[in-house]
Amino acid sequence: MSAERQSKAPMRSIVSYVRRSEKLNDRLARAWARYSSKYLLDLGQAKGSLTVAENLRCDAAMIRSVWGRDAPLIVEIGSGQGENVVASAREHPDLNYLALEVYQPGLAHTMLMAGKSDLDNLRLAQVNAPDLLARMDPGLINEVWTFFPDPWPKMKHHKRRLVQPALAEELAKRLVPGGIWRIATDIEDYALHVHEVMDGNPKFRNLGDLPVSLPTQHVGKGTADQAKSLPHAMFMESERFGGRIVTNFERKGIQAGRVIHDLTYQVSAD
Incomplete structure (x- = not known):
C-alpha cells in the first residue's frame, strides 16, 4: 500500500458488525x-483496529x-x-x-x-470495508460481492445493515464504468431493504429479469x-450467480426453507 495525504477526509465508516472473541x-x-505474511495486507492499522491509516491511498500502482x-x-x-x-x-x-x-478466524480459514x-x-x-473503500481511487474494482451479509433482524438495527445508500455511493465511484455489485441474501426482509436502497439509485441499473413477490412493509425479529x-409487490431479481458456490451457510438456509435472493446491479457506463 502506498501512503499519501488525501485532500478529503474519508467517509464515516458504516459499523455493520459487532466485535466478538477471535x-x-x-x-x-x-x-x-x-x-498471513503472504496473504494479509498491511493497511497501517493500529493493533486490533479495523480502521486503516489516515494517510493510506489505494491506487492502481498499489494494486500492481x-x-x-x-x-x-x-x-x-x-x-x-472464504469458500x-x-x-x-x-x-x-x-x-x-x-x-x-473483520473476523480473524474467517480470515485464517481463508x-x-x-x-x-x-x-x-x-x-x-482485516478491515471495516467502507473505511478501505473510501481510500480507493475511482474505477479500481470490476466487481463487488456481498453474499449473505448480517441481516440485523431487529427493526431498530436495520440501519446497521451493510447495504446502505452511503456504501452504494462509494461503490459507484470505485467500480469501473459498467462494473457489477452482486448481492445475495436468504432473508426476505433484507431483499426488500436492498431493493429500497438500490432500485431508485440513478447510478445503478438492476440487471434482474426474474419477477419476485416481496412484502412492501418491513418486519423484524419476532414479527x-x-x-x-x-401487501406484496413484484420486484426484479437475478437468477443464481453461477460464480457462487453453495456454502454450508447457504445450504442450511435452504434446508430451513428460506428462499435465496440474488440481486445484481450495474454501475452506469456514463
Whole structure:
C-alpha cells in the first residue's frame, strides 16, 4: 500500500458488525502464522483496529505492486470462511481477488484454503470495508460481492445493515464504468431493504429479469411470521450467480426453507 495525504477526509465508516472473541484454534493459528505474511495486507492499522491509516491511498500502482500485475479486481465484502472467494480465485487465475473480513478466524480459514492451493491472485484485509473503500481511487474494482451479509433482524438495527445508500455511493465511484455489485441474501426482509436502497439509485441499473413477490412493509425479529399477510409487490431479481458456490451457510438456509435472493446491479457506463 502506498501512503499519501488525501485532500478529503474519508467517509464515516458504516459499523455493520459487532466485535466478538477471535481466539484461533491450533489449526487456524498455524495457518495464520504460516500464511498471513503472504496473504494479509498491511493497511497501517493500529493493533486490533479495523480502521486503516489516515494517510493510506489505494491506487492502481498499489494494486500492481501487491498483485504483481494489472488484472480485473474482484472484491468480496464479508468473505466469511472464504469458500467463495477461494473457489473463484482457484477457477480464475487471470483475475485479482481481495477478500475483506473483520473476523480473524474467517480470515485464517481463508488463508488455510488459499495456502493449500498455493494461490497467488488472492489477498485479504482485516478491515471495516467502507473505511478501505473510501481510500480507493475511482474505477479500481470490476466487481463487488456481498453474499449473505448480517441481516440485523431487529427493526431498530436495520440501519446497521451493510447495504446502505452511503456504501452504494462509494461503490459507484470505485467500480469501473459498467462494473457489477452482486448481492445475495436468504432473508426476505433484507431483499426488500436492498431493493429500497438500490432500485431508485440513478447510478445503478438492476440487471434482474426474474419477477419476485416481496412484502412492501418491513418486519423484524419476532414479527417475521406476519410478512405473508402484508401487501406484496413484484420486484426484479437475478437468477443464481453461477460464480457462487453453495456454502454450508447457504445450504442450511435452504434446508430451513428460506428462499435465496440474488440481486445484481450495474454501475452506469456514463
